[in-house]
Amino acid sequence: MQSDVYGNDVHHVDKGITFKAVKTLVKEGIIKANLMPAFAAGFLAVMYYGQSFFANIPVLLLMVLATALVIGGVAALNNFYDRDIDSVMGSKLDRPSVDGTFSVGQILAIGFSMLIAGEIILFMINPTAGTLGLIAAFGYAVVYSIYAKRHLLSNTVIGAIPGAMPPLIGWAVIDPGLHLLAWAMFIVMFIWQPPHFYALAIRRSDEYSEAGVPMLPSVKGNHRTRVSIISWVALLLFTPLLMMELGLWFAGLATLLNAAWLLVALNRFRRIEDYNRYAGRVFVFSLNYIIIFFVMIIIAGLLFNF
Numbered sequence: 193m194q195s196d197v198y199g200n201d202v203h204h205v206d207k208g209i210t211f212k213a214v215k216t217l218v219k220e221g222i223i224k225a226n227l228m229p230a231f232a233a234g235f236l237a238v239m240y241y242g243q244s245f246f247a248n249i250p251v252l253l254l255m256v257l258a259t260a261l262v263i264g265g266v267a268a269l270n271n272f273y274d275r276d277i278d279s280v281m282g283s284k285l286d287r288p289s290v291d292g293t294f295s296v297g298q299i300l301a302i303g304f305s306m307l308i309a310g311e312i313i314l315f316m317i318n319p320t321a322g323t324l325g326l327i328a329a330f331g332y333a334v335v336y337s338i339y340a341k342r343h344l345l346s347n348t349v350i351g352a353i354p355g356a357m358p359p360l361i362g363w364a365v366i367d368p369g370l371h372l373l374a375w376a377m378f379i380v381m382f383i384w385q386p387p388h389f390y391a392l393a394i395r396r397s398d399e400y401s402e403a404g405v406p407m408l409p410s411v412k413g414n415h416r417t418r419v420s421i422i423s424w425v426a427l428l429l430f431t432p433l434l435m436m437e438l439g440l441w442f443a444g445l446a447t448l449l450n451a452a453w454l455l456v457a458l459n460r461f462r463r464i465e466d467y468n469r470y471a472g473r474v475f476v477f478s479l480n481y482i483i484i485f486f487v488m489i490i491i492a493g494l495l496f497n498f
Contacts, residue, residue, distance in 0.1 A: 218264030233362030261310030268303030320368035
């Protein structure tokens with residue numbers, strides 16, 4: 193099944209290129225979701241070291257632009273490589289990399305142009321930020337997309353490593369030394385990803401099975417996936433201990449946020465009758481979780497010098 197899927201060529205009728213198609217190709221939603229953690233980390237670093245926010249606006253804006261370019265470039269390259277998989281997954285048939293909107297050459301040109309431009313900007317800021325961007329790009333485009341996603345059951349966990357890089361990049365443009373707080377945000381974002389994507393994978397389990405992608409629900413089933421979701425969310429309960437410098441109020445609210453997600457993951461201690469509905473609740477809460485967490489990081493930065 194897997195070899196058959198991967199061996200198929202994807203042929204479609206060419207369509208006109210629009211700005212909307214470009215945004216879809218570079219996964220605009222993923223870019224936006226990752227810019228908030230990057231900016232929040234950079235902002236917190238500015239406040240933590242007592243620097244002027246207004247004086248650092250140019251470097252923070254450059255970092256946001258560069259991060260967006262790197263993520264968009266890697267996303268385009270991921271879409272290029274996943275054309276065969278996406279062509280047999282109903283939820284991804286409208287991707288412009290599959291429906292004929294972009295040629296292979298156009299996808300590669302967009303992907304590499306954005307990636308190189310983003311990396312140049314990051315290295316201009318400082319070598320640490322640029323190196324972290326390269327690690328993230330290589331980890332996602334090569335280690336995850338080309339190998340882990342198609343061959344390993346642990347693909348989601350492996351992909352979570354480059355996916356958690358934005359806070360490190362954001363902090364590094366202010367402090368290349370990467371304080372413990374930067375690593376704490378990295379750890380939170382790393383732990384957050386498996387339950388977030390496992391929930392989505394439950395809802396698309398049949399599609400992943402048909403495409404031959406070894407996602408946890410497709411291989412081990414929904415019950416085993418739920419156990420993993422609960423385990424990963426439970427790990428978040430320990431993360432506030434790494435951020436005590438931000439104040440007891442932050443640690444307390446973060447603990448409540450983690451406990452609330454754990455309660456959702458446990459389905460309020462009720463029996464699960466519909467795994468799709470359960471996965472939907474976990475997924476929606478995960479989206480709210482990451483927004484609330486990094487809003488709290490920004491607030492912590494604002495309060496740091498009071």
